[in-house]
Amino acid sequence: MLITIEGIDGSGKSTLLARLGELLADLDPLFTREPGATWVGDSVRRAVAARMDPITEALLFSADHAAHIDTLIRPALDAGRLVISDRYSDSRFAYQPVVLDGVLPDPLLWLRQIHAGWSIRPDRTFLLVLPVEDAMARLDPAEKREYFENAGILARVQENYLNLAASDPARFVIVDALLPKEEVARFIADEIRTSVRSSRRRPRA
Ligand SMILES: Nc1ncnc2c1ncn2[C@@H]1O[C@H](COP(=O)(O)OP(=O)(O)OP(=O)(O)O)[C@@H](O)[C@H]1O
Numbered sequence: 580m581l582i583t584i585e586g587i588d589g590s591g592k593s594t595l596l597a598r599l600g601e602l603l604a605d606l607d608p609l610f611t612r613e614p615g616a617t618w619v620g621d622s623v624r625r626a627v628a629a630r631m632d633p634i635t636e637a638l639l640f641s642a643d644h645a646a647h648i649d650t651l652i653r654p655a656l657d658a659g660r661l662v663i664s665d666r667y668s669d670s671r672f673a674y675q676p677v678v679l680d681g682v683l684p685d686p687l688l689w690l691r692q693i694h695a696g697w698s699i700r701p702d703r704t705f706l707l708v709l710p711v712e713d714a715m716a717r718l719d720p721a722e723k724r725e726y727f728e729n730a731g732i733l734a735r736v737q738e739n740y741l742n743l744a745a746s747d748p749a750r751f752v753i754v755d756a757l758l759p760k761e762e763v764a765r766f767i768a769d770e771i772r773t774s775v776r777s778s779r780r781r782p783r784a
C-alpha cells in the first residue's frame with residue numbers, strides 16, 4: 580500500500596513523518612521522500628537553487644520520481660510493504676503549474692501526460708492544509724529558502740492542492756495542519772491502520 584503526505588512548505592510533513600515512524604513501527608513501513616536522497620535528487624535541488632528554466636525543473640523532478648519508483652517504491656510494494664512518502668507526484672501537480680504558468684498552454688495536462696503509463700497511483704494521500712501565513716511563520720528564518728517559500732507562490736500551490744483533492748475525494752484526506760502535532764499524527768496513523776486492515780481483507784484480483 581502506498582500512502583503519500585502532501586502540503587505546502589511548513590505544513591508539518593517532516594514532523595509528522597518522524598512521529599508516524601514511532602506510531603506505526605509495528606507495521607515496518609518504508610519511509611521515503613521526494614526529492615530523494617540520491618544524485619538525481621541532488622540535481623533537482625541544484626536546479627531549484629539555480630532557478631533553472633521551469634521545463635528543466637519539472638523534468639528533473641519527474642526524473643527523480645521515476646528513479647524513486649524504480650529503486651524504492653516498486654520493489655517495496657512488490658514485497659508487500661507499506662510505503663509512506665513525504666511528497667510524491669501531487670507535489671509536481673501542485674507546484675510546477677505555478678512556475679509553468681504562461682510557459683505552456685495547460686501545465687497540469689502536460690505534467691499528467693509525462694507521468695502517464697509508468698507512475699504508480701497512491702492508495703491514499705493526506706493533504707496538510709493551513710493558512711499560508713501560518714506556514715510561513717513556521718519556516719526557520721535562519722535556513723536558506725527555496726524560491727517556492729514565498730506567500731504568493733504557496734497560496735497558489737495550496738489552491739492547486741485543494742483542486743486536486745476535490746477532483747479525487749476517494750484518495751485524498753484533507754487534514755487541518757493547525758491542530759496540535761500529536762493530534763495530526765494520531766489521526767493519520769489511525770487512518771493508515773484502517774486502510775491497511777481493509778486492503779488485507781480485500782480479495783486479490
Ligand atoms: N501541528 C503543528 N503545530 C505547530 N507547529 C508545527 C506543527 N507541525 C509542525 N510544526 C512546526 O513547524 C515547523 C515546520 O514543520 P516541518 O519541517 O515538519 O514542515 P514541512 O512540511 O516538512 O516543511 P518543508 O516542506 O519546508 O520541508 C517545525 O518547526 C515544526 O516543529
Ligand SMILES: Cc1cn([C@H]2C[C@H](O)[C@@H](COP(=O)(O)O)O2)c(=O)[nH]c1=O
Binds near residue numbers: 613668674
Ligand atoms: C517533490 C517536489 C517538490 N517541490 C518543491 C517543494 C519544496 O519547496 C521543495 C523541496 O521539498 P522539501 O519537502 O521542502 O524538501 O521542492 C516541487 O516544486 N515539485 C516537486 O515535485
